[in-house]
Structures are given as C-alpha cells and as structure tokens.
Amino acid sequence: MDYLVNFIEQFWITLKVSTFYCIDISPQLWEGTKLTLGLFIVTLLLSIPCGLILALLRLSRLKFISFLVNAYIWLMRGTPLMLQIFFIYFALPMLGIRFQSFSTAVIAFTLNYAAYFAEIFRAGIQGVNKGQYEAAKTLGMSYGQTMWRIVLPQMIKKILPPLCNETITLIKDTSLVYVLALQDLMRIAYQLVKRDFDLSPFFIAAVFYLAMTLILTMLYQRLEKYYARYDD
C-alpha cells in the first residue's frame, strides 16, 4: 500500500515538474514557430505565383520556352533542397552574391517549391476541357481573359488535394533551415533537448507542427467544400 501511495506521489510530482517545464519552454518554442510560420507564409506567397507563371510558360507553344522551364523543373526536383540551400548560402557568395540566412531560406524554398507547384498547376490546367477554350474564343475572349476567368478558376478545384499535400510538406520542410542556424521550431526544440537532457521539447514541437497541419487541412477542407458547389 505504501508503495502505491509513494508511486502516485512521485508520479504527481513528476507530472507537475514536467508541466511547469513545458510551460516554461513553450514561449521559446513559440518564437521558433513564428519563424517557421513566417518562412512558410512568405514561401507560399512567392512560390504559388511563380509556379503559376512557370506552368503557363511550360504550356507555351514556343518550344524553346517550354524546354527551358522543363529543364528548370528537372533541376529543382532533381537535387535535394538542402543542396540548393547550401548552394545559395555558400556558393553564390563566391560570385559576390550574398544573402542573409532568412533570405537564403526564402529564395531556396521559393525556387524549389515553385517547380513543384508548376507541375501541379500544369496538370490542373491540362485537366480543363478543350471545349472551354473554344467556347471562350467564340465569345471573343482573349487568351488572358480565358485563362483568368475560365481556366484558372476551374483549375483550382482540380488541384486542391495535391496542393494541400504540397503545402503540408512545405511546413515540415522548413525544418531544413537549421543548417542556416535559423532559430526555427525544430532547431529550438533540438537545442532544448540537448541543454536539458529532456525529450519533452520534441513532443511539444510535434504538437505545434500537428496544430499547424491541422489548421491547414481544415482550411483546405473548407476550400473543397466551397468548390463542391459545382461539378464539371
């Protein structure tokens, strides 16, 4: 009986201590989350338009432009993102081009993700029926009007699932910036684990990542619901 009471007491104390510890380190992890979120949002805002432009160029009737974009996508998808980060951070300064850590991260992620988004957008654009272009043409719409008003809105509905996948991957890929000594969520968690010989920062970091992913997933679900108002 004494043993059980002792165990419960010990357990209670441990729980209290670790709860206090977790509350104690949460602000630091939140700081890291802010950097992670910042990088995520800036990358998304830049890489989606870039990806869209790349996709349209890839579909260009000019073979040369299409080929160039293809080569770019091959390069970006064919090498590790980490290598691309290193290249921008270490190789470009030799040519006199120097970026801060955060800018390096933004540039590398944008260049890389634009390539992936481009392929998603291309598939979505090609999924729109050829008859839509003909109808728009016979109504006198220009290429720009057809794309902007007819094709791209229909593309969005088609690409939501792969787009959701890619954005979730991006959130987690941001942890690669530890190589740039940026204080993101993952790096701060790792430092705390090393400092305190306690694994709980990892678990809290996991909860933070999961929360971000959950919010994203819910946003995408709402978008899908909105686009479910019509069928092709």
Place this chain on the structure above:
Amino acid sequence: MPVMTTDIMINAQQIYKSFGNLSVLKGVNLTVEKSEVVVIIGSSGSGKSTLLRCINHLEKIDSGSIAIENELMVKNNEANQAIYQPEQEIKRICSKMGMVFQHFNLFPHMTVLQNIIEAPMTVKKMKREEILPLARELLQKVGLSNKEDSYPSQLSGGQKQRVAIARALAMQPDIMLFDEPTSALDPELTGEVLKTMQNLAEDKITMVVVTHEMGFARAVADKVVFMDGGVVIEQGKPEEVLVNPKHPRTCAFLSRFID
C-alpha cells in the same frame, strides 16, 4: 455583278483543309445570305463540322477565302495558300458570329446567369446592370427564367444547350453557327432545343446549322447543303434536296433516314 453583295453574310470559296495527311475539305463553296437558315447535312466525316469550325476560325484553312459580311478574313496568295488577316482583325470579324457546340461547353464554375453575362462583361466591358435586362430576356426566350442561379451540372442536356444558345446570343451576333446542337442529347430532349432554334429562325437571325435532324431541316431551312467526302454534293431548297435529290449519293444518304 448582279448579286446584291450587301446581303451576303458568309462567303466561303474553295475551302481546302487537311489534318496531316487526311484532307477533310476539298474545295467547298458556301454562301449564306442575310436571315437565311442554312442546314448542312451529311454523314460523319463528311467535313461539315470542320467547315463550320473553319468559318469561325476555330480551325485554320490551308487554301481558299472566307468573308463575313463582306469583310475578308482570309484569302489566297498567288501560291494558293491561305493568308489570314491580322489577329485583331479576325477577332473583330468573328465577333459577328456566335457558336453553339455539340457538347454545350458551358462554363461549369458559373451559374446560368453568369455564363450569359460573362462575355459581354469581360469582352464588351459592359456593366452588370447594362447586360442584365438582355440576359434575362434571353433566358425567358429559351424558357429558363427560373434557372438563372443554377449551375450547368444541375441542368438537363436540353436545358444546357438552351443556356448555350442564350450565352451566344448575349454577344448579339449577326450569325449563329450550330455544330450538331442536338447530337449529344437524349431523343426526348432534342425537341426543346430545336423549338428554340426554330424561334430564332423566325426572328430572322442568320443561321448555319450542322445537324442530323431531317425534320428540322425540312421545316426550318431555307437552304439545305449536302456534303460528302469533303465536298458539297448538292444544295438547294429543302424540298429539292430532301425530297427530290438529284445526286445518287444524296439519295443513298437520305434513304437511311426514311422511317
């Protein structure tokens, strides 16, 4: 020239068109006068749809000339190759024609009303309020006033095609081109579309209709054109071509339609 050229809406001469090695049009001539309803008949692969698509610049011809309301869109050079007008000019000329497709091609992400007002707003830069009265009038004309907030996927095939007709009419074209407008419809739905087209014909809109509906051709057409193998075999009044065809190939084609 004794012909009143002002009344010629479509003048296509010596149209040649091939896709790769397959030549689809082999010297087709077609003239359509104002307020005329021309029905083009012929078996699949005879080139009738291609002819319509060439007139509307959805396909480029290899050789020949096309003029819409006496404005030249394309003509031959000395080497008998078709030379097109500049893009802007073609766009202006083609804006005189509206087109209805076999598969409707409505914009699925827009409601019926949005489908109709889209082109007037983006192309003609009209304000929503300016185009709404005409849009509603057209919807009433095609009998779909109660469907303006529906999406195309919520409509039957016949209703979709009537929306497509209203959408084309919203750009106020002088000429309406119909590319097998009832071929994708269940037999019981073709009637409502044909009735709508018949009403248009009574409004004296110039129409070119590619169809397999012989009843419609006989009742509505001013001129029937029979095409086979990429050439016009016979053309004339419906009672001539459909009832007393001169050419054996026309007879053979029509015999398949006799119940």
